[in-house]
Amino acid sequence: VQFFGEAGWLTDPARYFSPPPALEPRAIEDASSFGRTYRHLTFASEYEPHPGEPGGERWHARTANRTAHAWMLQHPGPPRPWLVCLHGYRTGSPLTGFFQFSPRWLHETLGVNLVLPVLPLHGPRASGWRSGDGMFSGEILDLVHLQAQAIWDLRRLIAWLRAHDGMPVGLYGLSLGGGIAALTAGLDPDLACVIAGMPMVDMMGLVERHVPPFVRTIAERVGISFDDIGSLLRMVSPLSIAPRVDPDRLFIFGGVADRLVPSGQVRALWKHWGEPRIEWHGGSHTSFGIESKVAVLVGEALQRTRLAAA
Secondary structure, three states, X not given: OOOOOOOOHHHOHHHHOOOOOOOOOOXXXXXXXXXXXXXXXXXXXXXXXXXXXXXXXXXXXXHHXXXXXXXXXXXXXXXXXXXXXXXXXXXXXXXXXXXXXXXXXXXXXXXXXXXXXXXXOOHHHOOOOOOOOOOOOOOHHHXXXXXXXXXXXXXXXXXXXXXXXXXXXXXXXXXXXXXXXXHHOOOOOOOOOEEEEOOOOOHHHHHHHHOOHHHHHHXXXXXXXXXHHHHHHHHHOHHHOOOXXXXXXXXXXXXXXXXXXXXXXXXXXXHHOOOOEEEEEOOOOOOHHHOHHHHHHXXXXXXXXXXXXX
């Protein structure tokens, strides 16, 4: 296994993401959450780290994480386009997913079918007391595997949706999900649109921003190099892979008062993507749901790319 060097994955990060096989649903069951009915899709993830990849056995030992889950809202009648909605860190339940992605507007008013997949280590895939436990535990390769498995599961789900009814599929991600949506834009040129909201695109940058300086000092005294970690994490950064989706199908938004994902990360993706449509709202990381500028951007993205009726 080779990360660094001329033949390493870091020289061409897209090679790290192996094409996954077709998805076979394990079950699709009716369910409800606070009065909203939906369908619960489960399937075997089948993700495996590369043979000999460090940390692979530890990652695979998380039993609950091997089953992928998604919450589906599909209109009856003729087929309609799909919008795959990728949640943020610490969420992943039907309740938080429907709160973040407003089915009353996206599904009922704009008329798109929604799929809300659960990211690795979150919701029913969690291996700790809280959704997302283990993501920032200090095991850096777990963070690499989380994003690699998220991409693996997502690409299988998108292919299954396309084969299901032949309708176009778009991506809408928030925070952690925004970064994963942006990364997928570098691997799948056929996405109808990609909306990256407050995207986490530089994990090491977030660590350096939020971890107290003395932690880095202690880590480097015991031989842990933040520079080497940053190099490794660039392999799963959307800033390391050129987008394969046309710029007029790419959309970004961020908050000027966001103290979790700083504006510099949002601007970095905007520059990397060739400066597509971007919107800035005046709120924080968690206020996007009540920001009118976000609604305008999302509505414009779905209508311009014909996922929603004009």
